[in-house]
Amino acid sequence: xxxxxxxxxxxxVPHDIDPDQYSSLTDLLETAFREHGNSPFSVCMDRWMSYxxxxxxxxxxxxxxxxxxxxPGSRVAIMLxxxxxxxxxxxxxxxxxxxxxNVNPLYTARELQHQLKxxxxxxxxxxxxxxxxxxxxxxxxxxxxxxxxxxxDLLGPWYxxxxxxxxxxxxxxxxxxxLPLAGGRTVTPFKKAIAQGRHLSLKPVPQTLDDTAFLQxxxxxxxxSKGAVLTxxxxxxxxxxxEGWFTPALxxxxDLRKVNSIAALPLYHIFxxxxxxxxxxxxxxxxxxxxxxxFGKFIDVLKQRPFHMLPGVNTLFNALxxxxxxxxxxxxxxxxxxxxxxxxxxxxxxxxxxxxxSAMIEGWGMSxxxxxxxxxxxxxxxxxxxxxxxxxSIDIAIKDDAGQTLPVGSSGEICIRGPNVMTxxxxxxxxxxxxxxxxxxxxxxxxxxxxxxxxxxxxxRKKDMIIVSGFNVFPSELENVISTCPGVVECAVVGIxxxxxxxxxxxxxxxxxxxxxxxAVSRFCHDNLTGYKRPKYIEFRDExxxxxxxxxxxxxxxxxx
Numbered sequence: 001x002x003x004x005x006x007x008x009x010x011x012x013v014p015h016d017i018d019p020d021q022y023s024s025l026t027d028l029l030e031t032a033f034r035e036h037g038n039s040p041f042s043v044c045m046d047r048w049m050s051y052x053x054x055x056x057x058x059x060x061x062x063x064x065x066x067x068x069x070x071x072p073g074s075r076v077a078i079m080l081x082x083x084x085x086x087x088x089x090x091x092x093x094x095x096x097x098x099x100x101x102n103v104n105p106l107y108t109a110r111e112l113q114h115q116l117k118x119x120x121x122x123x124x125x126x127x128x129x130x131x132x133x134x135x136x137x138x139x140x141x142x143x144x145x146x147x148x149x150x151x152x153d154l155l156g157p158w159y160x161x162x163x164x165x166x167x168x169x170x171x172x173x174x175x176x177x178x179l180p181l182a183g184g185r186t187v188t189p190f191k192k193a194i195a196q197g198r199h200l201s202l203k204p205v206p207q208t209l210d211d212t213a214f215l216q217x218x219x220x221x222x223x224x225s226k227g228a229v230l231t232x233x234x235x236x237x238x239x240x241x242x243e244g245w246f247t248p249a250l251x252x253x254x255d256l257r258k259v260n261s262i263a264a265l266p267l268y269h270i271f272x273x274x275x276x277x278x279x280x281x282x283x284x285x286x287x288x289x290x291x292x293x294x295f296g297k298f299i300d301v302l303k304q305r306p307f308h309m310l311p312g313v314n315t316l317f318n319a320l321x322x323x324x325x326x327x328x329x330x331x332x333x334x335x336x337x338x339x340x341x342x343x344x345x346x347x348x349x350x351x352x353x354x355x356x357x358s359a360m361i362e363g364w365g366m367s368x369x370x371x372x373x374x375x376x377x378x379x380x381x382x383x384x385x386x387x388x389x390x391x392x393s394i395d396i397a398i399k400d401d402a403g404q405t406l407p408v409g410s411s412g413e414i415c416i417r418g419p420n421v422m423t424x425x426x427x428x429x430x431x432x433x434x435x436x437x438x439x440x441x442x443x444x445x446x447x448x449x450x451x452x453x454x455x456x457x458x459x460x461r462k463k464d465m466i467i468v469s470g471f472n473v474f475p476s477e478l479e480n481v482i483s484t485c486p487g488v489v490e491c492a493v494v495g496i497x498x499x500x501x502x503x504x505x506x507x508x509x510x511x512x513x514x515x516x517x518x519x520a521v522s523r524f525c526h527d528n529l530t531g532y533k534r535p536k537y538i539e540f541r542d543e544x545x546x547x548x549x550x551x552x553x554x555x556x557x558x559x560x561x
Contacts, residue, residue: 001395001397001405003015003390003395003454004408004452004453004454005389005390005396005453005454005455006454007453007454008377008389008453008454008455009377009389010248010377010378010379011248012247012248012251013244013245013247013248013392014244014392015392015393016392016393017237017240017241017244017392017393017419018240019209019233019236019237019240019419020209022209022232022236023207023208023209024207024208024209024211024232024236025094025207025213025232025235025236025277026094026095026097026205026207026232027207028236028239028277028280028281029091029094029095029280030095032051032280032281032283033051033052033054033055035283036051036257036283037050037051037052037055038050038051038052039051039257039283039285040285041053041054041087041279041280041285041286042054042084042087042263042285042286042287042288043285043286043287043288044082044083044084044154044155044287044288044290045155045159045163045290046304047084047154047155047156047159047160049084049154051280051283054087054088054091057088057092057154057194058087058088058089058090058091058092058095059092059095059197059202060092060193060194060195060197060198060200060202061088061089061092061147061193061194061197062091062092062093062095062096062197062202063096063197063200063201063202063203064092064188064193064194064196064197064200065092065093065096065098065123066096066097066200066202066203067196067197067200068123068144068145068186070096070098070122070123070145072097072098072205073097073098073099073211073212074098074099074122074123075098075099075101075119075120075121075122075123075215076093076098076099076100076101076121076122076123076124076125077101077102077103077115077116077119077121077123077124077125077126077143078090078093078100078101078102078103078124078125078268079103079104079105079107079112079124079125079126079127079130079134079268080105080125080126080127080149080267080268081105081127081266081267081290081291082263082264082266082267082272082288082289082290083127083149083151083154083288083290084154084155084288085125085127085149085153085154085190086267086268087267087276087280088154089125089147090267094213095202095205096202096205097205097207098123099212099213099214099215100213100214100215101115101119101121101214101215101217101227102214102216102217102267102268102269102273103115103116103124103217103268104266104268104530105126105127105129105130105268106130106530106531107133107530108133108527108528108529108530109133109136109137110481110528111225111529111530112133112134112137113137113140113141114224114225115217115225115227116137116141116142116143117140117141117142118217118224118225118226118227118426118427119215119217119227119426120142121141121142121143122142122143122144122145123143123144123145123146123147124143124145124146124147125147125149125190126146126147126148126149127148127149127150127151128148128149128150128151128168128174128177129151129167129173129174129175131146131148131174131175131177131179132175132176132177134146134177134179135177135178135179135180138179138180138185139180143185144183144184144185144186145185145186145188146179146185146186146187146188147188147189147190147193148179148187148188148189148190149189149190150164150167150168150189150190150191151163151164151167151290152164152165152167153190153191207232208232209231209232209233209236210231210232210233211231211232212229212230212231212232213230213231213232213234213235214228214230214235214273215227215228215229215230215426216228216230216270216273216367216368217367218366218367218368218472224477225477226425226426226428226431227425227426227427228367228368228422228425228426229422229423229424229425229426230370230422230423231422231423233419234370234419234420234421234422234423235274235277235370235420237370237372237393237418237419237420238274238277238369238370238371238372238420239274239277239278239281240281240392241372241391241392241393241394241418241420242274242275242278242372242391243278243281243282244391244392245375245378245391245392246278246309246336246378248377248378248379249335249336249378249379250308250309250335250336252335253308253335256282256283256284257282257283257284257285258284259279259282259284259285259308259309260284260285260286260287260305260306260307260308260309260333261275261279261284261285261286261287261307261308261309261310261311262286262287262289262301262302262307262309262310262311263275263276263286263287263288263289264289264292264298264311264312264316265292265311265312265313265316265341265470269341269470269471270365270366270367270370270371271311271340271341271365271371271470272311273371274370274371274372275309275311275338287301287305287307289301292316295319295320295323296323296325298320299320299323299325299326299328299329302329303328303329303330306330306332306333307333307334308333308334308335308336309334309335309336309338310334310336310337310338310358311338311339311340312337312338312339313339313340313341313342313469313470313502314339314342314343314344314345314348314469314470314502315342315469315470315500315501315502316469317337317339317344317348317352317360318348318499318500319500321348321351321352321355326355327355331355331356331357331358332357334356334357334358335358336358336361336378337352337356337358337359337360337361338361338363338375339360339361339362339363340362340363340364340365340371340470341467341469341470341471342467342468342469342470342501342502342503343362343458343467343502344360344362344383345499345502346383346385348360349362349383350383353382353383359380359381359382359383360383361375361376361377361378361380361388362375362376362383362384362386362387362388363375363376363387363388364387364388364446364456364458366444367422367472368421368422368442369416369418369420369421369422369442370420370422372391372394372418372420373387373390373391373394373396373416373444374387374388374389374390374391374394374396374456375387375388375389375391376388376389377389384455385457386455386456386457386458387448387455387456387457387458388455388456389454389455389456390416390418390454391418393418393419393420394416394417394418394420395416395417395418395441396414396415396416396450396456397415397416397417397441398410398411398412398413398414398415398448398449398450398456399412399413399415399437399441399443400412400413401413403437403438403439403441408450408451408452409449409450409451409452410449411447411448411449411459412447412448413443413444413445413446413447413448413462414444414446414447414448414456414458415437415441415442415443415444416441416442416444417439417440417441417442421442422442424436445461445462445463445465446458446461446462447459447461447462464476464494464554466493466494466495466503466505467495467502467503468495468501468502468503468504468505468532468533469501469502469532470502471532471533473495473505473532473533475492475493475494475495475554477533478493478505478507478525478529478533478535479491479492479493479507481525481528481529482507482509482521482524482525482535485516485520485521485524486513486516487511487512487513487515487516487520488509488510488511488512488516488521489510489511489512490509490510490544490552491507491508491509491510491544492507492508492544492552492554492557493505493506493507493508493535493554494506494508494554494557494558495558496537496558498536504536504537505533505534505535505536505537506535506536506537506538506539507521507535507537507538507539508539508540508541508544508557509521509538509539509540509541510540510541510542510543510544511540516540518538518540521535521538522534522535522538544557545557
């Protein structure tokens with residue numbers, strides 16, 4: 001196919017990338033550790049970690065994991081926020097020859113149980129703050145080994161000990177838990193696993209670009225999340241694609257090891273994860289923000305030192321601008337404001353540029369594409385309202401339902417093909433058959449139009465997916481859960497426009513118990529759904545609109561909401 005978008009690439013951006021320059025993602029990590037050893041990798045709560053420390057700590061934890069006798073390719077879950085322990089654990093898992101399964105730390109027991117069961121994870125590294133949730137479900141999973149981290153483990157001997165004490169006993173953010181040891185299960189503190197691993201040797205494991213690196217879970221159209229199988233090739237390709245695209249924005253800095261990227265988005269999310277790995281490839285450093293919802297402290301972090309890359313979602317930029325201390329931030333070093341995860345609004349973009357002098361550059365991608373797909377040129381000086389051009393080595397086609405490519409200017413489903421696109425969903429052959437076209441494109445569910453310059457604009461969503469602050473929410477999952485609430489006969493979930501979150505969730509409920517209240521439904525959702533999946537609005541109805549075959553018509557509910 002003709003790649004009409006290449007003529008609009010900024011100077012210096014390659015048309016294609018070559019993942020084969022590495023034998024695996026692990027090879028990329030090992031190379032980075034050798035080349036950048038003495039450079040800083042991250043800073044968190046004013047405590048720095050160098051690439052040498054990341055190398056040594058991940059090597060020790062990797063050796064400890066191997067000593068547990070895990071089979072090659074075993075799935076190891078990571079249930080950690082943006083702390084230094086995340087990168088150490090991720091690198092350890094990959095270097096030991098295993099597969100990373102990223103888990104949202106705020107998952108409810110129901111959500112955690114499904115992901116652990118579906119992935120077949122046998123080991124988990126978890127922050128103690130969330131261990132009580134694991135306790136509730138562990139008997140229904142294959143977990144045998146549990147590594148329990150404390151917030152201060154890698155924050156220095158004195159400050160770290162104080163932070164752990166404060167979180168446990170002053171803030172009382174660690175619910176009581178007792179992880180069961182029946183059936184040979186083990187529980188090991190994170191620091192103890194590191195200490196034991198230092199006396200072991202990390203054994204080299206043969207890996208190829210076609211081996212699985214991550215199972216990245218995303219919303220499921222059937223009501224259950226699915227694991228996108230991301231290979232070493234997929235991840236390496238996404239890193240190189242991002243690097244090639246961002247080059248013009250960072251060129252003025254010169255030495256990329258001086259680049260400071262703000263990691264406020266959660267590292268378990270594919271957007272932040274890919275940018276974390278890009279930092280490792282370049283030898284630049286990350287400023288880790290464990291709780292970006294505390295905007296006062298977040299702004300304090302931004303004021304501490306110059307920063308060059310600020311990735312975020314529309315809601316994050318909005319919330320920052322509304323804080324009274326926002327105007328005290330120095331944005332003179334900012335080279336790239338990268339928006340993704342959800343649609344960026346023109347109003348937010350204009351206010352951001354006026355306040356910071358930095359144009360908001362919008363991109364589009366999915367967990368299934370390692371967050372990479374299309375992006376506006378980073379040389380852009382204004383907000384475009386479209387999702388930009390395909391990145392290097394990526395083909396975008398607009399197709400009809402039969403899989404035929406439509407002419408430029410036609411509206412159809414956005415389909416993507418490239419080395420960053422997943423191999424499929426884990427153990428979902430029927431879903432995979434529907435997801436890929438005969439010529440190897442992945443259907444995205446977004447409806448768009450590509451113009452004669454190669455820029456694509458999203459005009460609709462083919463799926464019923466709702467995007468809340470950058471997180472995908474599938475109505476079927478929520479409906480499956482809410483339908484089990486006592487007193488609910490049936491329900492339907494839709495997304496409605498929201499200036500802060502992009503979209504928010506509304507549920508329409510038919511009840512057979514007149515005493516059932518909105519408060520009761522809300523409380524049930526709170527107990528069974530993680531925060532971004534909880535409905536903001538609940539409306540009772542006598543009946544729901546349906547087709548002649550009995551299918552609930554969400555589109556009518558959306559139009560009459």
